[in-house]
Amino acid sequence: MTDALPEVPAAAHSEAATRDCVFAVAERLFAVQGFKNVSVRDITGEARVNLASVNYHFGSKDALLFEIFKVRTGELNRERARMLHEATERHLGKPPVRAILEALFAPPMRWANPGNDRRISVQFIIRARAEGTPAMREALTQDVGYLSRFAEALCAACPNLARETVFWRLHFCLGMIHNNRFAEFDRLHALSGGITREGDVERLLTRMLDFAEAGFLA
């Protein structure tokens, strides 16, 4: 065991390099292994920073998780809101169902494109939703704001549907997204005998929109 060479001494930059590095490594490890399966030592070890860095820069391990969650969901929701806004303008205030759903589906799907930097962020968000802490769940419940805009747009696009029905179908659509985890893709791949490839994200997005749009207009 002579490979414990310190090499570069954690890059003693004056900027907040260690903080960013901890953030990035933690996001990746959390996304792949889950929150409770990753220790502070795993993070600081892989990031080649001191053990105390997490508590110094973020306060606690839970606060680190919550910070990543806040940042990433904020980015995602802003992008979704932007696309919904564009669709609203493009369709003169009354976007059709498919355009609304595209604003909901496209950002996470495009970010999850293999090779995209944000791919791991999407996986983090999906996992965080599944095994979130009480603090995160509360934040999600209060964060209902951006989603309600989608709900209202859908209600306007489907005036013949009861509001209750629109909310349920929106719930079903969210389920379609949140099921797009690595493990689920692997399982689908095994089930289909290998004919389902997720390489072409745009194609998959079209598939999801076809399915969800038809379901919404049922």
Place this chain on the structure above:
Amino acid sequence: MTDALPEVPAAAHSEAATRDCVFAVAERLFAVQGFKNVSVRDITGEARVNLASVNYHFGSKDALLFEIFKVRTGELNRERARMLHEATERHLGKPPVRAILEALFAPPMRWANPGNDRRISVQFIIRARAEGTPAMREALTQDVGYLSRFAEALCAACPNLARETVFWRLHFCLGMIHNNRFAEFDRLHALSGGITREGDVERLLTRMLDFAEAGFLA
């Protein structure tokens, strides 16, 4: 702290009462709090049995989780297969899409009915799928058998669809089910302002079938 009264001394029955009790308590705690958030001491404490019971009866904490998972998924899949078989006979070997999807959706939805004993089992399965251990993921991948029967039935019911498309849409349907967690219902309830009640499970099942059937026939 004088309330540590032993009361009934863990019910020294001759049958495997402790084993069953550990099984039931562990299932409930796992379902509500997640696997890593529940310690062996939490389980044995709530079950009022000795700490070593888990390792004695199940071998390890992981093996206990895996055992619960095997039992519950086995029950669920058998019920699904039974309903698919019935639908196949009822429709003379060619069940329509809706009947197939009902065989897939109805068992977990009916079990999740408030007041049903199996409600907590459904929540356990959903959570286990989300944060499963590698052993469970492997079991799920090999367990593809019962699902492939659904895939084949759907292919037969939709001869105009490409097989690839059928598999993807089946994947979307599974996402709709797996999103039915307590936390998601709470969030939907907050989003809709309280108009979405999950009390009537049959109604919800109908909603899911309406949505999924239309999506499949798109």
Place this chain on the structure above:
DNA sequence: TCACGCTTCAAACAGTTGTTCGTCCCTCGA
């Protein structure tokens, strides 16, 4: 009555966890 098995029990084990402490380094402004 004895001895054998299955089960339960209290206690301890060794390892890991998140967090905190005091010290050192290095940079920037006076």
Place this chain on the structure above:
DNA sequence: TCGAGGGACGAACAACTGTTTGAAGCGTGA
């Protein structure tokens, strides 16, 4: 040149983790 302060560092802490151990309790059949 000096002093100050933000940051990194190694080390230690106390709590909790899953698991193991050896003894004790227990009912059953000989």
